[in-house]
Structures are given as structure tokens and as C-alpha cells.
Amino acid sequence: xxxxxxxFCLLTGDGVTGNAxxxxxxxxxxxxxxxxxxxxxxxxxxxxxQQRRAVMxxxxxxxxxxxxxxxxxxxxxxxxxxxxxxxxxTYAPSTPSDAGASIPVRIPTYDQPLGAAPExxxxxxxxxxxxxxxxxxxLQSAPQLGPGVGIINTSTETRxxxxxxxxxxxxxxxxxxxxxxxxGHCGLGPAGNNDHPTTPNIYALERGAGVLTxxxxxxxxxxxxxxxxxYALIQLSDDFLSATNQEGQPVDNVLPTVPTRGPVLHGLTxxxxxxxxxxxxxxxxxxxxxxxASGLACGKFVGFNRAGMVLFNADAAPGDSGGPxxxxxxxxxxxxxxxxxxxxxxxxxxxxxxxxxxxxxKDWKNLRFSQ
Numbered sequence: 001x002x003x004x005x006x007x008f009c010l011l012t013g014d015g016v017t018g019n020a021x022x023x024x025x026x027x028x029x030x031x032x033x034x035x036x037x038x039x040x041x042x043x044x045x046x047x048x049x050q051q052r053r054a055v056m057x058x059x060x061x062x063x064x065x066x067x068x069x070x071x072x073x074x075x076x077x078x079x080x081x082x083x084x085x086x087x088x089x090t091y092a093p094s095t096p097s098d099a100g101a102s103i104p105v106r107i108p109t110y111d112q113p114l115g116a117a118p119e120x121x122x123x124x125x126x127x128x129x130x131x132x133x134x135x136x137x138x139l140q141s142a143p144q145l146g147p148g149v150g151i152i153n154t155s156t157e158t159r160x161x162x163x164x165x166x167x168x169x170x171x172x173x174x175x176x177x178x179x180x181x182x183x184g185h186c187g188l189g190p191a192g193n194n195d196h197p198t199t200p201n202i203y204a205l206e207r208g209a210g211v212l213t214x215x216x217x218x219x220x221x222x223x224x225x226x227x228x229x230x231y232a233l234i235q236l237s238d239d240f241l242s243a244t245n246q247e248g249q250p251v252d253n254v255l256p257t258v259p260t261r262g263p264v265l266h267g268l269t270x271x272x273x274x275x276x277x278x279x280x281x282x283x284x285x286x287x288x289x290x291x292x293a294s295g296l297a298c299g300k301f302v303g304f305n306r307a308g309m310v311l312f313n314a315d316a317a318p319g320d321s322g323g324p325x326x327x328x329x330x331x332x333x334x335x336x337x338x339x340x341x342x343x344x345x346x347x348x349x350x351x352x353x354x355x356x357x358x359x360x361x362k363d364w365k366n367l368r369f370s371q
Contacts, residue, residue, distance in 0.1 A: 107361045108369075109276040115329035117286050120263045121298060129299040129349075130288075131315050135262040136295030141207050145180060145216055145236070146255025147324040148290030150206035153186055154215070160206060161186035162291040162323030164338035165357060166256055167233070169366045178241065178254070179367070180216065180234040181338055181360065182322030184224030187232050203234050206292065214253075216240050223363070228307040230340040230355045232322075233364075258290060258324060258333050264298065268333050272370045274357035275327055275334035277310055286328050287312040289339045289352065291320030298328070302351060309340065310354035316342050325354045335369065 116122065124130055142149040145163055153159045164181035171177050180203075187201045201219035217240060222232040236254075243251045257270045265288075280287075280301045287310070288298035299314030310325070320339050327334040335357055342352040361367055 107358050108273045109358060110271050110273055110334060111276045111279065113279060114281075114285060114327060114334065115331055118264055118268070118328055118330050121286050121328070129297070129314055130264065131294065131297045132262055132264070133295035136290065139290070139292045139295065142205065142255075144253055144255040145205060145240075147258045148292070149255070150292030150319065151180070151182065151203050151216065151234075151322075152206050153201050153219075154204055155187075155201045159186055160292065160319045161321045162293075162319065162339070164231075164322050164324050165335055165369070166254065167360075167367045167369060169364075169368070178236045179220070180236060181357075182232050182234060183338060183340055183355070184222045184230045184232045185226075185340075186322055187219050187222045188224065201232075201234075214240065214243075226341060227305055227309065227353060229359065230353075231338065231360050233367075258326060260333070262296060264288065264296060264328065265333065268328065268331065270326075270333040271335065273335075274361070274369055275336050277304070277308075277336065277356055277358065279334075280310065280327065280336075287314070287325060287336065287354075288328055289314060289316065289320065289323050289325045289354075291316070291323035291339065293317035293319030299352075301327075305353065308356065308359065310337060310356060311351055312354070313349050313351055315350050316352055325352075 117125070121130060136148070139148050139162070140150045145151070147163060147165055149163045151161055151163045153161065161182050164183075167179045167181055169177045169179065182203075201222070202215060203217060203219065204215045205213045207213035215237065217234045217236040220233050220235045223229045224231075240253055243253055245251050258265065260266055260268050260270075279285075282301055282303050285301040286298055287301050288296055290296055294315060294317050297314040297316060297320075299312050302311040302313060305311060312325075316339060321341075323339050325336045325339055327336055337354040337356040337359070340353045340355045342350050344350050357369065361369065
């Protein structure tokens, strides 16, 4: 799908609205390839500016560079970690009613250098990775929704993924809304696109081995381009949030933070805002992800891809998609993003890609990480 988008961009000259950027419907990228005299190209671009199309042309060019450089899961390069067939391509989001329109906003982030790694991970520094499924097996049958808990998209062949961070918003009438973040490709069909455009993606908690249990809510928006952007927002339903037991007492169905159990996370406190990705140090910062398939898996931060996704080396398996990714030091858990896709290099090391929280929050003005 990304390749089709790139071709569309080339032919129309406008990767945003579909309107031609100049005469003949060809973008400056195509004209540059066709015209031997660069001065003609310059003149053509000047005419575009006069027609107020320079912005569209720049966006189109940037899109072409991204789609051409971004490997797709279908090619066997970057694979998704939803428990189903690999996904690739692009899906445009629906418009959430209360999450807020996309405008530039300042995202509150944690901007201080991290401390030393937890002692348990520091002892494994040379190894560079850590996995623990045993202590986290319960994520496949958790009684509450929280970061890392198994969820199932009941509308697309019951694809199993992991819940990410919980996000807050204020609705149009002042009501407080709660969203669960997960990977955008978790809402796609087997063909890597939206096979059910008129059917809402309804998510439910998992009760072990892919068995459904209580519904948690409906997907409001979704963005997915492999290696570029990958998130979906699930608005949690009033029925789920206001559930009661047989005695009529309220039931707490939501676990708002990463559980601090096991040798790595025990005693750590979660920071109440996303970590500024610039605080990550290649080869030094430990990143971990939590998911229904792998439990807790940690490894070293590597860098960023061209679209700004965070890269780190750790293991993962189908079903981990959408789970929370966070940095750790000897005192705190620092929210970073959610798990998107990954690949293995020639030595068998798995390199994972992360959709950042800051990227999601910049898209929606009314979303916030903490209450």
C-alpha cells in the first residue's frame, strides 16, 4: 500500500489532498527525472510557489522518500507482532470525536538524563538483553486492562495484541474520557488493509489462549504506515469503566501503570509523563517492552529510523504489538511508546521499532498522558 501511495503522489503531485501540484498532474519529482535542463525544473518550481503549491510539493517529496526507504512486512523485512498474519501498507485514520484535531501543541515530557541502570540489568550489561515470560504469563488472562495486557480485536478475525498506555481526554461536553493505546496494525485485516471499513473495531480483554472475555471499547482512530507511524486509540466504554460486581459494588477494571513486579521492575516508580526521546543514549539506555506473548523483554537503545521511530534490540513475538515500551534506571520507569514491528539481523538479534508517545500526543491536541 505504501508503494501505491508513492505512485499516487508521483502522478498527482500532492500527497495530501490528491490535487495536482502543477500542469499535467506530475509532481516536481517526476519532472526532475524527465527534464534534462535543471533550469526548467527551477522555473517549474517557481511557478508552483506562485500557485501556492510549494507546501504540497514538499510534503509529497518527503512522503516519497519515506515510502521508498521504509521496508514492509510483506517483504519479510519488518514483521508486525500482532498474533495473525504480517501487516504492511498504509491506512488513513478516522476522525475521533473527542480526541481533538491535529494542531501543533507542546507535549509535557521528562527532559532530564536518566540514572544508572537497575542493578539486575547492569549485571547483564555485556549480554545486552533480558527476557522473562514466567512472571508475566498472567497478561494473557488479566482481570484488568492495563499496559501489556492481552487484548483481542473481535472485528478482524480475533487478532490478539497487547494494550499500551492509557491516555486521557476531556470530551466536548466536559466529560472525562479514557483511551487505550495499541498498535495501528492490530486493526488491519489479513491483507494489510482495512477489510471492514464500515464495521467498528471492537476490542475485548483476553481470557487466555486467545479466548474472548469482556469488551473494553471501540477503536476511534487508527494510523499505520510500516516503519513510519503505527497506533490506534480505543475509547473505553462506560459499561467497562463503570462495571459492578454481583453485590453492586464498583469494580476497578483499569490498571493505570506498569506493574512493578519481578527482578527488574520491583521498587521502581513510573514517571507521570512521556520521556523525551532525546534523553535516550545509544548503547547505554535500557528499554523494555511488556506484552502478552513475551512478558517482559529488555535491551539496549540503538537509535532512530528516518521517520523518528525508536529502535532497540530485544526479543518479541506475535501478540506483543501495541504493548508499552519504557526506559528504566535504578529508580524509575519512563514511558516512551508502544511496540510496532521488528526484524532479525544476520546474527539473530531482534531489532524492534517503537511508535513514540510524543508522536501520538502531537497528533491529537486533547489527549494527555496523565489526569
